[in-house]
Amino acid sequence: MIRFSNLSLKNKIFFSTLGVILMISAVIALLARGILVSSLTSELELRGVAIAHSIAERGGGYILDKKYPELLSLVFDEATLGERQHLITYIFVLSKDEEVLCHTFTTPFPENLDKVNPVAEGGYKSVRLIDFGKSSAYDIAVPIKEGLYRIGTVHVGLSKVHIDKLVTTLRITFLGFISFVVVIIFLISHRLAKYITSPIAKLTQVSDELSRGNFDISLDMLSSDSGWDASECPVYHNTDFPCWHFDQAMFKNDRDLTSTQDSQQCRNCHFYIKRAGDEVVQLADSFRNMVWSIKLYRRRLRESEEKYKSMFDSGPDPILVISCVDFRILDVNPRVSELYGYSRDELIGAEFLLLGPESNVECIKAFEEYGGPSGCIYYPKILHHKKGGSAVYVNMHACPITYKSSPSMIVAIADITEIIEKDAQLVQAAKMKSLGEMSAGVAHEVNQPLNAIKMGSEFLALMAEHGRDVPAHQLSEVANEVSTQVDRAAEIINALRAFGRMADFKVDKIDINAPLRSVLTLVTRQFELKNIIFEVDLTEGLPHIVAQDNRLQQVFFNLVNNARDAISEKREKSGLNTEEHIKISTYGKDREVCVRVSDSGVGITEEVRNKIFEPFFSTKEVGYGMGLGLAITYGIVRDYKGRVDIESDVGKGATFVISFPVASSEA
Amino acid sequence: MSKILVIDDEKATLSMFKMLLSVYGHEVLTAENGEVGIELFAAEKPDLVMTDIKMPGMDGLQVLGKIKAMSPDAEVIVITGHGDMELAIKALNLDATDFLNKPVKREDLEKALQLSAERKAFVTDKQDEVQIDIEGDIAVINVMGSLTSKSDVSLNNVFDKAFSSGCHDLILVFQEKSSINGGGMDTLVESIEKARDHKCKVHIAGLSDNFQSVFESMGISSMASMSETEDEARSKVQAS
Numbered sequence: 001m002i003r004f005s006n007l008s009l010k011n012k013i014f015f016s017t018l019g020v021i022l023m024i025s026a027v028i029a030l031l032a033r034g035i036l037v038s039s040l041t042s043e044l045e046l047r048g049v050a051i052a053h054s055i056a057e058r059g060g061g062y063i064l065d066k067k068y069p070e071l072l073s074l075v076f077d078e079a080t081l082g083e084r085q086h087l088i089t090y091i092f093v094l095s096k097d098e099e100v101l102c103h104t105f106t107t108p109f110p111e112n113l114d115k116v117n118p119v120a121e122g123g124y125k126s127v128r129l130i131d132f133g134k135s136s137a138y139d140i141a142v143p144i145k146e147g148l149y150r151i152g153t154v155h156v157g158l159s160k161v162h163i164d165k166l167v168t169t170l171r172i173t174f175l176g177f178i179s180f181v182v183v184i185i186f187l188i189s190h191r192l193a194k195y196i197t198s199p200i201a202k203l204t205q206v207s208d209e210l211s212r213g214n215f216d217i218s219l220d221m222l223s224s225d226s227g228w229d230a231s232e233c234p235v236y237h238n239t240d241f242p243c244w245h246f247d248q249a250m251f252k253n254d255r256d257l258t259s260t261q262d263s264q265q266c267r268n269c270h271f272y273i274k275r276a277g278d279e280v281v282q283l284a285d286s287f288r289n290m291v292w293s294i295k296l297y298r299r300r301l302r303e304s305e306e307k308y309k310s311m312f313d314s315g316p317d318p319i320l321v322i323s324c325v326d327f328r329i330l331d332v333n334p335r336v337s338e339l340y341g342y343s344r345d346e347l348i349g350a351e352f353l354l355l356g357p358e359s360n361v362e363c364i365k366a367f368e369e370y371g372g373p374s375g376c377i378y379y380p381k382i383l384h385h386k387k388g389g390s391a392v393y394v395n396m397h398a399c400p401i402t403y404k405s406s407p408s409m410i411v412a413i414a415d416i417t418e419i420i421e422k423d424a425q426l427v428q429a430a431k432m433k434s435l436g437e438m439s440a441g442v443a444h445e446v447n448q449p450l451n452a453i454k455m456g457s458e459f460l461a462l463m464a465e466h467g468r469d470v471p472a473h474q475l476s477e478v479a480n481e482v483s484t485q486v487d488r489a490a491e492i493i494n495a496l497r498a499f500g501r502m503a504d505f506k507v508d509k510i511d512i513n514a515p516l517r518s519v520l521t522l523v524t525r526q527f528e529l530k531n532i533i534f535e536v537d538l539t540e541g542l543p544h545i546v547a548q549d550n551r552l553q554q555v556f557f558n559l560v561n562n563a564r565d566a567i568s569e570k571r572e573k574s575g576l577n578t579e580e581h582i583k584i585s586t587y588g589k590d591r592e593v594c595v596r597v598s599d600s601g602v603g604i605t606e607e608v609r610n611k612i613f614e615p616f617f618s619t620k621e622v623g624y625g626m627g628l629g630l631a632i633t634y635g636i637v638r639d640y641k642g643r644v645d646i647e648s649d650v651g652k653g654a655t656f657v658i659s660f661p662v663a664s665s666e667a
Numbered sequence: 668m669s670k671i672l673v674i675d676d677e678k679a680t681l682s683m684f685k686m687l688l689s690v691y692g693h694e695v696l697t698a699e700n701g702e703v704g705i706e707l708f709a710a711e712k713p714d715l716v717m718t719d720i721k722m723p724g725m726d727g728l729q730v731l732g733k734i735k736a737m738s739p740d741a742e743v744i745v746i747t748g749h750g751d752m753e754l755a756i757k758a759l760n761l762d763a764t765d766f767l768n769k770p771v772k773r774e775d776l777e778k779a780l781q782l783s784a785e786r787k788a789f790v791t792d793k794q795d796e797v798q799i800d801i802e803g804d805i806a807v808i809n810v811m812g813s814l815t816s817k818s819d820v821s822l823n824n825v826f827d828k829a830f831s832s833g834c835h836d837l838i839l840v841f842q843e844k845s846s847i848n849g850g851g852m853d854t855l856v857e858s859i860e861k862a863r864d865h866k867c868k869v870h871i872a873g874l875s876d877n878f879q880s881v882f883e884s885m886g887i888s889s890m891a892s893m894s895e896t897e898d899e900a901r902s903k904v905q906a907s
Contacts, residue, residue, distance in 0.1 A: 444721060444748045447769050448677050454770035455683035462690050462773060474686055481679050528723035579724070 010197040017189035018182075025178045032174050037167050044087065044163055045140065049125055051078055051088070052142035052156045059093060060144050063101065063152050072102040079104045089137045090157040096150065117141045119153055129160070136160045199280045203287055215295045232270045235296055317414050320352075324367050324400070324407040327352045331403070339415055341387035352411075356384040363398050367409055372400045381420065381639055384413075393417045427632050428502050431554055434561070435500055441526035445492055449485030456482050495521045503551045507640070509544040509663045512586055512593050515552035520584075523560055531577055532567055537585040545593050545660040547640040555636050558629040559597045559656055560584075566601025566654060573602070591662050598655035604648040612646070669714035669784070672696045674704035674730060675746065676722045684717070687773075691780065701725030705733050708741075715783050716743045717767070720754050728754070731761050742783040746771065752884040759881065760849030762815070766877065778875065786813055786846055799825040805904055806834040806867075807897075810841045814851030822851075826858045830865045836904045837862055840897045841873035852885065859890050868892070868907070872900040 007015070055078055062071040075091045078084070092103035094114055103109050110132045117128040117139040126141045137157035144152040235241045243265065271292050274285040312319060318336040320329055332347045340347075340355060353360050359382035366373055376399040384392050397412040456478040463470045470478075495518050516538065524534055560582060567580045583598045604612065613634040637644050641661050648654040671693045673684045681697040688695045696711055698704035701718070702725055708716060716734055720727035727745050734741050745758040746767045755766040764786060765779045796812035806829035814822065829837050839855075841847070847855070862869050869891035874882065882888055894900040 447748050448680070451770040452677065452679035452683050454772070455680065455687055458771075458773040458776075459683060459687045459690065462687065466690070468690075477682065478686070481682065485679055525723075529721045529726075531723065533723075 008197070009200065010193045013193035013196060014189050017192065018186055021182060021185040021189075025182055029174065029178055033171070036170055036174070040166060040170065041163060044158055044166075045127055045138065047087070048127075048138065048140040048156045048158045049142060051084070051091075052125070052140050052154045054078060055091065055093070055154045055156075056142050056144040056152075059154065060146050060151060063093070063095065063144060064146060068101055075102055075104055086162050087159055088156060089135070089159040090155075092155050093144070094153040094155065096152055098153075101152065114155075117155065119143050130157075138163070196280070199284055203284065206287070206291075210291060210294075215291065215298065229270075233292075234266065317412055320347075320411045320413070321401075321403050322352045322398075322409050322411055323403070324372060324409055327364050327367075329354075330408060336413075339386070339392065339413070340384070346387075354385075356382060359383050359396075363396065363409075363411075367398070367400070372407065372409070375399070381416065391417075393420045423635070424503060427551070427554060427636070430629065430632055431500065434554075434557060435496070437561075438522065438526070441529075442492065442496060442522070444529075445525055446489055449489040452485045453482050491521065498550065499553055499557070501550055503548055503554075507546050507548050510547055510549050510552070512542060512545055512547075512552070512595060512660070513538045513540070515549045516556050516584065516586065516595065518549075519553050519556040519560065523557070527560070527564060527582070530564070530568075532564060532580050532582060535581050535583045537583070539585070539587050542586060542588050542593050543662040545640065546663045547642075547660060551636045551639075555633045555658065556595070556597075558633045559658075562629060562656075563597060563599035563601060563654075566599050566603070568601075570600075570602045570651075588662070589659075592659045593662060594657055594659045596655060596657045598647075598653060600653040603650040603652055604646060604654045605650055609646055609648065613644070668692050668694065670694045670696065670711060671715045671717060672698065672704060672707055672711065672713040674698045674701060674716065674718040674722075674727070676700060676719060680719070687776070691777075693780075701727070701730040701733075704730055705737075708734055709737065712738075714742065714787070715764075715780070716741060717746060718743065719746045719769075720751070720758065721748065728757060728761060731758060731763055735762055742787060744779050744783065752880060755877075756849070756881060756885065759847075759852065762848050762850065764846065764848070768877075775877070782846055797821050797825045799828050801829070801832045801834065804835045805838060805901075806832060806836070807838045807840060810839065810845040810847075810873075812845060814845070814847040814855065818851055819854040822854050822858055826861060830862070830867065834867060836868045836870065836907075838870045838872060838897065838900045838904065839891070840900070841871070841878075843873070845873075847878065852881075852887075856885070856887060856890075859887065863890060868904075870894060870900040870903060872897045 004012075055075060059071050059074055062068065062074065071093060075093060079088045079091045088104075090104050092105070092109070092114070093101045095101050098114060100109055100114055113130070113132060116130050117126055119126045119141045123143070128139050128141075130137060130139045137160050140156045140158065142154050142156075143150045144154055231237075233243075235243045272289055274282055277285075312333050315333060315335065318339045319333045320336055321331040322328070323330050329347050329350050329352060332344060334344075336342075336347060337344055342350070342354075352364065359379070363377065363379060366377055376397050379396040379398070381393055382396055384394050386392055393416050395414045395416050398409045399412075401408055401410045403410075459474075460470065460478060498518060499522065520534065520536065527534065563582045567582075570580075571577060580600050582600075583596070585596045587594055587596070612630050614631060634644055637658055637660075643659045645657040645659070646654065647657070671688055673681060673688070673695060675681050675684070675697075676699055678699065681699070685695045685697060696707055696713060698707050701722060704716070704718060705725075707713075716730075718727045718730045722730075731743050731745060734743055739762070742764045743762075744765050744767055745755070745763050746769055747754050747758070749768045749770070751768075758766055764783050767775055767779055796810065796814065796818050798809045798811065800807045800809070808825050808829065812818075826837075859869050870893075871882070871887075871891050872894040873896060874893065879888075879893060882893065892900075892903060894903060
């Protein structure tokens with residue numbers, strides 16, 4: 001069977017047709033031989049029997065009369081009549097007593113011939129093949145009867161040679177005919193097989209071409225005789241042309257059926273109409289349509305590839321492709337070289353950690369986990385290094401993709417160094433503005449120790465002028481007080497200086513209470529003068545957080561200022577200068593360190609709450625406050641991976657809870 | 668020897684005040700906040716109250732208001748931050764005797780103490796508060812006592828006298844013992860405006876530095892010329 005299945009289709013058709021015809025021929029031949037030869041033989045026998053009966057009928061009288069010469073001539077007449085001479089080898093007549101009365105042999109009567117084929121008593125005839133000498137014959141013996149009595153026997157010998165000759169002729173004729181038929185069928189089936197299989201062979205050839213990527217030749221070959229011209233299809237020149245045939249598959253997927261009406265269909269579609277014809281023609285047309293479709297999709301794919309390739313190359317932001325197997329760089333666009341200063345050759349194959357030895361570890365960790373992340377991960381404001389080590393701040397998006405059939409990530413980078421610098425300048429400007437706002441209060445604050453010092457020195461001067469001795473306890477009191485007050489003034493100046501200093505980007509592990517205390521040093525008294533009392537409850541020994549002291553001061557300063565403004569607003573509305581409180585507490589909770597600042601001010605309405613962190617949003621009158629305080633607060637808190645939660649009851653005050661993650665111990 | 672109550676939220680300031688004022692021979696009472704101060708005032712009836720303006724809780728102005736409500740003739744000196752003129756004017760409007768700038772200078776303190784002592788004497792003497800001398804084109808008004816809201820009648824009288832004399836220049840001389848409070852200042856401003864209507868130039872002389880700066884911040888100096896002494900004012904008149 002395997003050998004058979006390996007045959008080409010053409011041979012299969014050819015051989016199977018041929019085989020069937022040969023089998024039919026053989027059956028016909030066998031049937032013909034059986035029927036023809038046996039009926040010919042029996043017909044000849046019947047003729048022999050008829051001759052024998054004729055002789056027996058007419059010769060009976062001669063036997064009774066014993067007119068043997070007449071009998072002999074009768075016998076001869078019968079034997080030589082017409083064509084019978086070829087058929088009949090001999091005729092002889094036996095008497096009742098088995099004596100040869102006459103015979104047609106020209107040679108002496110063969111011995112024992114008269115004895116070989118006796119007719120049984122009461123038998124009608126007897127046929128037997130007898131062999132005499134060189135030849136053999138069918139001996140037909142018929143009894144001669146006179147009434148009920150048997151008076152003799154006629155033997156007619158039919159020539160076997162003659163019969164065989166007739167049979168042979170018949171056979172040859174028949175075989176010849178069958179052979180002729182077989183030859184005709186052979187030719188026909190050969191042509192037929194070839195006719196059926198040649199288009200398939202052509203399709204196979206075309207398929208081979210297609211698999212080698214030669215689409216142009218294939219279309220020409222397929223369309224050679226159908227009046228088909230690829231360039232007549234509008235889609236050929238414009239692959240964005242929304243052809244229903246062409247885009248059918250796509251539309252079915254993501255749109256409902258009615259929307260397919262949107263896409264066009266040429267009135268006389270040149271390509272997707274099949275010619276009338278047999279299955280092979282239909283197959284060829286289907287095949288051609290398929291090739292046409294594939295070709296157009298390849299064009300689309302190529303165009304899309306070119307589009308995305310050009311986007312990759314000419315996009316304004318650096319993009320890298322990183323293998324998730326060993327976290328080496330697989331591909332980069334030219335912007336990467338521009339930003340980092342490495343050449344493309346240096347980058348490809350280099351480790352991803354090269355660009356950010358500290359900051360990329362987290363990203364790699366995220367992708368190392370089994371299956372990786374399900375979507376993009378965003379890393380804002382992280383530190384990368386250029387060639388030569390200079391720092392650059394970037395926002396980084398890392399998305400999982402499959403690149404050359406292995407898990408990878410595509411990393412899009414935005415250089416935000418300039419933004420960060422601007423941001424820092426903005427923060428600094430806001431801080432300076434805050435300092436300006438504070439100046440009156442701070443001046444008052446510094447004036448207090450100065451006043452004490454001044455009065456102390458005036459006292460000493462007065463005593464000196466009057467020539468009086470200063471009692472020792474008063475002298476030491478003045479000296480102590482002066483020293484204490486100088487320290488106090490110095491502390492205020494230090495706090496001011498620390499607050500006013502431009503923050504750099506370095507982060508430390510710090511105790512969240514430290515910046516809070518610095519801010520409280522500056523503002524507590526001023527707030528108290530406005531009848532706003534701080535209730536401070538700081539938890540000692542909190543885990544450290546990763547942040548920067550100076551920038552957190554800015555955060556807390558903005559928060560307490562906001563609380564103060566909320567209280568002032570409430571007082572303006574009510575017209576009462578009641579004692580108000582700002583409660584500040586720090587505590588740890590679930591691997592987080594939180595600062596809670598609540599005031600008893602006007603509170604925040606729901607609509608304001610949604611906008612509260614927007615830059616330049618302010619509920620204050622135009623000219624009071626830039627609306628940057630909370631935006632800056634939010635930005636700084638987010639930089640340290642923190643979170644700002646707001647709880648508020650309108651009219652009863654607002655609470656800001658700022659939470660930072662606890663610094664990991666190994667970092 | 669007088670009894671002085673000092674109210675300030677700064678302990679250091681209080682102890683220094685105590686030492687310094689003791690040298691001048693005063694008895695000093697101290698209070699760390701307004702409430703305690705008012706209680707002490709009610710209990711001890713001090714001759715003079717010195718109060719800081721900026722204090723948590725009840726501030727100096729409230730203290731001043733309460734004390735004036737309890738005893739309108741009480742002498743109250745307020746202590747302000749340096750250059751905080753707005754608060755000083757507010758305090759003067761509430762009938763404060765004087766104000767002291769922080770850091771407190773000895774001379775200022777002495778002057779203020781003196782002023783309050785003189786004022787007290789003045790009130791008891793019931794002297795004429797203002798006098799007028801017509802010297803041809805020049806009218807000279809001498810302010811001897813305290814100018815308060817109560818002195819508007821006499822002030823109006825002397826100004827009317829001056830206008831009726833048809834003088835061109837008006838010299839307002841504050842004598843050493845004189846003082847002026849918020850109510851007096853309002854009357855003075857009205858009179859000076861009237862003088863402008865009469866095409867009469869006003870010259871003010873003899874004011875202490877403190878009051879000069881108060882007049883300046885109230886805009887009086889733009890309506891009248893300010894001089895240190897009477898002679899200076901006269902020479903200005905002759906020059907014009």
